[in-house]
Amino acid sequence: xxxxxxxxxxxxxxxxxxxxxxQQEHITKVLKKKHGDTLRVGLVDGLIGDGxxxxxxxxxxxxxxxxxxxxxxxxxxxxxxxRPNMLKRTLMNITAMGVKTVHLLNSAKVEKSxxxxxxxxxxxxxxxxxxxxxxxxxxxxxxxxxxTRFRPFVEDVLPPLLENRLGLVAHPYQAQACPVDLDQAxxxxxxxxxxxxxxxxxxxxxxxxQSVHLGDRILKVETAVPVLLSRLYPAK
Numbered sequence: 001x002x003x004x005x006x007x008x009x010x011x012x013x014x015x016x017x018x019x020x021x022x023q024q025e026h027i028t029k030v031l032k033k034k035h036g037d038t039l040r041v042g043l044v045d046g047l048i049g050d051g052x053x054x055x056x057x058x059x060x061x062x063x064x065x066x067x068x069x070x071x072x073x074x075x076x077x078x079x080x081x082x083r084p085n086m087l088k089r090t091l092m093n094i095t096a097m098g099v100k101t102v103h104l105l106n107s108a109k110v111e112k113s114x115x116x117x118x119x120x121x122x123x124x125x126x127x128x129x130x131x132x133x134x135x136x137x138x139x140x141x142x143x144x145x146x147x148t149r150f151r152p153f154v155e156d157v158l159p160p161l162l163e164n165r166l167g168l169v170a171h172p173y174q175a176q177a178c179p180v181d182l183d184q185a186x187x188x189x190x191x192x193x194x195x196x197x198x199x200x201x202x203x204x205x206x207x208x209x210q211s212v213h214l215g216d217r218i219l220k221v222e223t224a225v226p227v228l229l230s231r232l233y234p235a236k
Contacts, residue, residue, distance in 0.1 A: 001023075001026045001030065001031075001131075001134040001135070002040070002134060002135060002136070002137050003040055003041065003042050003048065003133070003134050003137045003138075003139075004019070004023055004027070004039050004040065004041045004042070004051070004060065004134075005041075005042050005043075005044060005130060005133055005134050005139060006041055006042065006043050006044065006060070007044050008043075008044065012059065015061055015062045016059055016060075016061055016062070017041075017051075017059060017060050017062065018057075018058065018059055019058045019059060019060060024058050027039070027053065033053055034053070034055065035053060035054065035055040035056065036052065036053065036054075037052075037053050038050050038051070038052060038053070039051050039052075039053055039060060040137070041060060041062065041065075042065070042069070042137070042138075042139040043065065043139060044139055044141060045139060045140055045141060046065065046139055047065035047066060047067060047068060047069075047139070048065060048067040048068070048069060048137065048139060049062065049063055049064055049065035049066055049067055050062075050063045050064075051063060069137075069138045069139040069140050070098060070136065070137070070138050071098070072098050072099075072100045072140065073097065073098040073099050073100070073229065073233050074184070074185040074186070074233070075099060075101075075185065075186045075187065075188055075229075075232065075233065076099075076101040076102075076103065076161060076165075076186075076187045076188075077094060077099050077101065077102050077103070077187075077188055077190070077225075077229075078102075078103045078105055078153075078158075078187060078188065078189040078190070079094075079102060079103065079104055079105065079189075079190050079221070079225070080105055080106070080107040080109070080110055080189075080190065080191045080192040080196075080221075081104050081105065081106060081107070081110045081114050081115065081192075082114075082192065082193070082221045082222070083111075083114065083193075084114060084117040084119040084120075085119075086220075086221060086222050087104075087117075087119050087120075087128075088119060088124075088128050089222050090221060090222050090225055091125065091128040091129060091132065091144070092128050092129075092131050092132040092135065093132070093222065093225055093226050094132065094142070094225060094229075095128070095129050095131075095132025095133055095136070095138070095142055096132040096133075096135045096136040096138070097136070097226060097229050097230070098136070098138070098233075099142060099229070100140060100142045100143065101142065101143055101145075102142055102143070102144045102145070103144075103145045103147060103153070103157075104120075104144065104145065104146045104147065105147045105150060105153055105189075106147060106148050106149060106150050107150055107191060107192050107196065107197075107200060108150070108197045108199070108200065109191075109192040109193070109194040109195070109196075109197065110192050115148055120146065125144050126141075129141055129142055129144070150200060150203070151203065154200075154203045154204065154207050155203070155207070158187075158207050159207065159208075161187055162187060162207070162208055162209075164185065165184070165185045165186050165187050166182065166184055166185070166186040166187070166210070167186070167187050167189075167204075167207070167208050167209035167210060168186055168187070168188045168189070168209060168210055168211075168212050168232075169188075169189040169191075169196070169201070169204045169209040169210070169211055169212070170188065170189065170190045170191060170212060170213070170214070170224065170228060171191065171195065171196055171201060171211045171212070171213060172195065172213050172214075172218055173195075173213075174211065175211035175212050175213040176210070176211070176212055176213070177212065177213065177215075178212040178213065178214055178228060178231055178232070179212070179231075179232065180231055180232070180234070181232075181233070181234055182232050182233060186232065187209075188228060188229075188232065189204060189209060190221060190224060190225060190228065192221070193220060193221060214227060214228065214231075
């Protein structure tokens with residue numbers, strides 16, 4: 001946690017916020033801060049600055065918040081729903097790297113039981129996104145959509161999203177090398193561990209998506225995501 005991220009419901013006044021139990025534990029055990037110490041804080045969807053810690057009431061008094069959050073990646077990510085234990089790590093990584101729009105999508109190789117997982121509840125997803133923001137010292141929450149039907153997404157939802165964007169679909173076969181250092185907005189679709197099937201690839205191609213690969217190695221989703229993002233939009 002590189003940032004104490006404060007939500008609106010924690011506000012006691014315009015400049016005074018109540019710290020929750022998780023924040024209190026981190027401040028005590030990891031940051032080892034004491035009463036009167038300064039903390040790096042940020043407001044959800046707002047600015048970043050410093051705050052003064054009050055351990056008697058476990059509150060933080062805000063100073064001036066003048067630092068803007070890091071710039072978002074100009075991309076929307078479409079992700080075939082991974083296994084629940086992988087989804088948490090993947091969402092945290094996606095958020096930490098600056099993706100602000102995520103579409104979780106069904107695929108022929110996605111187990112139906114994955115959609116019933118408690119990991120997909122609004123509260124759980126929110127928790128993972130917050131952890132990703134705290135890691136990256138960011139404040140702007142991504143928006144996560146869930147699509148349980150593949151074809152309606154590709155035929156109805158995707159076309160307007162592709163306007164003025166480069167569409168890329170990660171696929172290890174019959175694809176060109178993934179581009180490096182894009183200078184335009186994009187949509188990137190990453191499939192399940194078993195890959196997109198032939199029908200799905202036909203639908204992606206028909207929608208205007210270009211197939212790209214990362215070489216001969218087949219990577220797990222949680223590895224492929226940061227590799228692709230850092231290749232398309234490397235840090236500068």
